[in-house]
Amino acid sequence: VLFCHWSDKQIIFFRSKDCGEEWSPHVTLSRVCSRVLAMEISPHPSEPEQSTTEFTSEQHSSAVLQGFNQLRSEELLCDVTLVPGDGVGSFPVHRAIMASSSDFFKAMFTGGMKEQELKCINLHGVTGTGLRNIIEFIYTGKLSLQMDKLQDVLEAASFLQVLPILDFCKELLISQVSLENCTEIERIATTYHLSDVEGYINDFILKNFSTLLANGDYLKLSADRLAYILSSDNLKGCSEVELFQAACQWLKQEEKIDWENAYKLMSVIRFPLMSPGELLEITQKANFLRSDTACVNLLLEASNYQMMPNMQPLMQTERTRIRSDATHLVTLGGVLRQQLVVSKELRLYDMEAQKWKALKPMDAPRYQHGVAEVGNFLYVVGGQSNYDTKGKTAVDTIFRYDPRFNKWVQVASMNEKRTFFHLSALKGHLYAVGGRNASGEIESVECYNPCTNEWSFVSRMSEPHYGHAGTVHGGYMYISGGITRDTFQRELTCYDPDTDLWTRKADMSTLRGLHCMCTIGDRLYVIGGNHFRGASDYDDVLSCEFYVPTLDQWTAIAPMIRGQSDVGVTVYQGKIYVVGGYSWNNRCMVDIVQCYDPDKDQWEKVFEVPEPLGGVRACTLTVYPPKDIVDTETQESPLSTT
Numbered sequence: 001v002l003f004c005h006w007s008d009k010q011i012i013f014f015r016s017k018d019c020g021e022e023w024s025p026h027v028t029l030s031r032v033c034s035r036v037l038a039m040e041i042s043p044h045p046s047e048p049e050q051s052t053t054e055f056t057s058e059q060h061s062s063a064v065l066q067g068f069n070q071l072r073s074e075e076l077l078c079d080v081t082l083v084p085g086d087g088v089g090s091f092p093v094h095r096a097i098m099a100s101s102s103d104f105f106k107a108m109f110t111g112g113m114k115e116q117e118l119k120c121i122n123l124h125g126v127t128g129t130g131l132r133n134i135i136e137f138i139y140t141g142k143l144s145l146q147m148d149k150l151q152d153v154l155e156a157a158s159f160l161q162v163l164p165i166l167d168f169c170k171e172l173l174i175s176q177v178s179l180e181n182c183t184e185i186e187r188i189a190t191t192y193h194l195s196d197v198e199g200y201i202n203d204f205i206l207k208n209f210s211t212l213l214a215n216g217d218y219l220k221l222s223a224d225r226l227a228y229i230l231s232s233d234n235l236k237g238c239s240e241v242e243l244f245q246a247a248c249q250w251l252k253q254e255e256k257i258d259w260e261n262a263y264k265l266m267s268v269i270r271f272p273l274m275s276p277g278e279l280l281e282i283t284q285k286a287n288f289l290r291s292d293t294a295c296v297n298l299l300l301e302a303s304n305y306q307m308m309p310n311m312q313p314l315m316q317t318e319r320t321r322i323r324s325d326a327t328h329l330v331t332l333g334g335v336l337r338q339q340l341v342v343s344k345e346l347r348l349y350d351m352e353a354q355k356w357k358a359l360k361p362m363d364a365p366r367y368q369h370g371v372a373e374v375g376n377f378l379y380v381v382g383g384q385s386n387y388d389t390k391g392k393t394a395v396d397t398i399f400r401y402d403p404r405f406n407k408w409v410q411v412a413s414m415n416e417k418r419t420f421f422h423l424s425a426l427k428g429h430l431y432a433v434g435g436r437n438a439s440g441e442i443e444s445v446e447c448y449n450p451c452t453n454e455w456s457f458v459s460r461m462s463e464p465h466y467g468h469a470g471t472v473h474g475g476y477m478y479i480s481g482g483i484t485r486d487t488f489q490r491e492l493t494c495y496d497p498d499t500d501l502w503t504r505k506a507d508m509s510t511l512r513g514l515h516c517m518c519t520i521g522d523r524l525y526v527i528g529g530n531h532f533r534g535a536s537d538y539d540d541v542l543s544c545e546f547y548v549p550t551l552d553q554w555t556a557i558a559p560m561i562r563g564q565s566d567v568g569v570t571v572y573q574g575k576i577y578v579v580g581g582y583s584w585n586n587r588c589m590v591d592i593v594q595c596y597d598p599d600k601d602q603w604e605k606v607f608e609v610p611e612p613l614g615g616v617r618a619c620t621l622t623v624y625p626p627k628d629i630v631d632t633e634t635q636e637s638p639l640s641t642t
Contacts, residue, residue, distance in 0.1 A: 062141075068097055069139040080109075081120045082135070088128030090120075091135055101138040103161040123159075130156030137165055145172050147181075151188060158192050166194075173197045177204055179211060183220035190222060205229055210237040213246055219253060223261040226250060231268035231318070233325045236625075240323075241278050244269045248286065263294045271302035272320045273404055279303065310411060310453040312402075313375035314428050322376060322404050327622045329572050330359075331579055331609065332380065333366035334616030337589035340387045342367050343613065346401065348623060356610055359623065360406045363399055367615030368566070370423025372430055374450070376622050377402055379411075379425075381432060381448075382418040383615075391466070394419035394437035398448070403623040412453045415446050420514075422470040424477045426497055431458070433479055433495075434465040441466050441484065445495075459500045461493070467513035467566075471524055473549060478505070480526055480547075483513040488531040492547065506552045512541045516569035518576055520598055522548055525557075525576060527596070530565045530584045538584040540565065544596070558601045560594060568618025574598070577606070580613040589614040 057063075071077050071094070078092035098105040108115045115121050123131065130152035137143045143165060145153060150169060157165035173185050174197055182204055189197035205212065205221075206229060212218040218226065229235060230243055238246075247265040251257055266289070271279060279302055282289075289295045298319075305315055312320070328348040335342050342365035347356050362380060368391070369383025378401040386393045394417040399408050414432055421435025421442070430448035432455075434441075441464035446455045461479070468482025468489070477495040481488070488511040494503045508526060515529025523546040533539030540563020545556045560578070567581030576596040583590050589612035596603050609616070 065139065065141065068094060072135075072139055080118070082131060083120060083122045084126050084128040084131045085122070085124040086127045089132065091131060093135060097138060098135075101162060102134075105160065125159040126156040127152045129153070134160055134162055134165065137162070143168055145169065147172070147176055154188065154192055166192075170194055170196050174200050177201065179208060179215075179217070182208070182212075183217050186221060186225055190225065202228065202232075203234075206232055206234045206236075209235060213238065213242065216249075218246060219250055221250075223250075223258075223264055227264045227268055230265060233321070233323055235323060240270050240274050241282070244271075244282060244286075251288075257288055259292055262288070262292060266295050266298055268319075269298075270319045270321075270323060271298055272305040273323070274302065276306050279306065309409070310450050313377040313400075313450055316375040322622055322624065324403075324622055324624050326625045327572075327620055329570055329577055329579075329618060330378070330621045330623075331568050331613075331616055331618045332362060332371065332378075333369055333383070334568075334580060334613030335367045335387050335589070337612040337614070341365075342385055342387060343616075347610070348621070349607065354607065359403075360401075360408065362401075363408050363410070364397070367613075368394075368419040369615075369617060370418075370421060370432060371568075371617040371619050372423050372425035373619050373621060374425045374428065374430070378619065378621055379423075379430060380617075381423050381430065382414060382421060382435070384419045391419040391436040392438045394435070403621060406624070411450075412448070412455060414448075414455050415457065416442060416444060418442060420466040422468055422479060424470050424472050426472050426477050427475065429497070431477055431495070431497075433470060433477075434461055434468060434482070436464075436466040440464070447497075458497075459495075459502060461502065465489070467529075469515050469517040469526065469529070471517040471519045473519045473522070473524055476549075478517070478524055478547070478549075480508060480517055481512045481515055481529065488513050494549075505549075506547070506554060508547075509545060509554055509556065510541060510543050514565040514582075515541065516567050516578065518569050518571050520571055520574065520576070522550065523598070524549070525596075527569065527576065527578060528560055528564045528567065528581075530563070540583055540585045558596075558603055561603050561605060562590070562592060562594065564590060564592070564594065566615050568616045570618045570620050572620050577618065579618045580609050580616040582614040588612065 072092065075092045078094055080093060080095050082091045082093055095109045099109045129149055133143060133153045134156050145168065150172060153165065154169045157169065173188065173194070177185055177200065182201060185197065186201045186205070189201055209218065209229060221229070230247065247269060250265065251262055283299055289299060301319070305312060305320060308315070328350065330346065330348050332346045333343055344362040344365040346359040346361055348359060349356055365385050366380060366383040370381040372379045380399045380401070382395055384391070384393045385395060396414040396417040398411045398413055400411050401408050417437040418432055418435035419437065422433045424431045424433070428450065431445060433445050434443060436442055443461045443464035444457060445460055446457050448455050463484050465482040465484055468479050470477060470479045472478070478492060479495070480492045481490060483489065490508040490511045492505040492508060494505050496503070511531045512526070512529035513531065516527050518525050525544065525546045527544045529541045530538050531541055542559040542563055543556065544559060545554045547554050563583045563585050564578055564581035565584060568579035570577055578594045581590055582588070591608045591612040592605055593607050593609065594603055595606040
């Protein structure tokens, strides 16, 4: 009997003592193997797989580092000595440790450079103080920084590419910024290209420039930094004349004017925003400006700007832009619910403070008017000064608000009086479309050219409309809905100013008038309004939809929470704001502001206007923040009582 056992990839044979047959040593291996295979011998069942447990020592890494640091302190197993450029001290270290923490040393010790074999290496780009701190950090993970030694450490960390130390230096610099040292820290940040610190310093200097101007510390700034500060929209508390004088003082530090720096600084002074008297005085007194052609051109630009007030909205450059970063939702006019008197209030809503603030009111009260913004100038066109639902008191006058000087001026009047009409700004012109007046409904359209300060008629609409809405997109003006001969409309038409032609587009899904339109991206949104319920009763339209011009197609979106007709509408920070208006279902003017978020397809009530207003209008405008916060909830509105 032959017994076999499979173990560790070997076959072991045993002969039974009870076997009568003699075991022959001449049994061939092939014969034995064939018998084993014939028996289909399988290895014994494997033992269950053993699980593996990993253990981690949280102290091991620091212990290894401490061990290397101990070896360094005792100068054991050190294989290279580093000597700083100023010759102050020498530092035995381990190549492997230095290479593992610095790309500079890794390249030096592994890249085939001659230093790979040297026992002593001179580092000409660092000081002893800087190198000592670098080595201490690499071996301990700790760094002690003081402002008086920071530049040595920063220089060494930058040269040796020890990035964590650069981050620590940035943190320290930012934490230590003050009025006394901000210009020095600015110099350090510029030298070592510390963008985070530069950004912080820029903000700090902008907020405190008036103080730096008064104590003269701004004179320590580089030309590039000062030019950046003087170019900023966030620079507040200084007039353009003061900024000009500051630039002149900086230039006078040199015995001979550097004309490259002179133009660099003068090109960011906003000469057009000075008064004519200030500009004349500067031209007469600043002789050096007349010595450089480029600087002379800056003065000519400002002079031309001031000589052509009607064209100013079209002459916008970086030097004519208002020095402010405060863009706000702005409302103007409207009729009050209770007194049925018309407002001339111009307000902005401060989203951060959640308060309404008053700007300079219009010269005359308005509601059912048109508003448009061109070059950050606000035009208020037509409308009515007295409450009149039939439009018999429509006006043709036009006022323009200039936020640079917080003032209103009157420009050329329209050819026709209009109310319940639409006004669009398109390609630097204003277009007044349809409406009504004492003669009835209007189908005419007229265009205002700021260059000539004139209105002229263009192609009229196919039918008279009032209570319609409009918006612009891709160089075209789109008009939707409205009322024609007491019938609500759903049509959409498109006006091309280049060909002076109107084109019919796909109809809206809902009849509506006294609604509003606006554009976000490639979508033209139609919102709210009202239409007939039954034969003659009016009903709020809550449904909303958007139109895509390339598809000539409408798509429904979430309905409004509450009905609003005859409203102000504007797009602010990518969302649609619908302000005030009238609710036909509730038979009253409303004070709510509803906001639509296109990303979420969701409406919400966000805040309220100070009083219920119908026929109010809205836009967004960049303005100087009012010096005195005026809560319009407690301020009496300037109204017409006639």
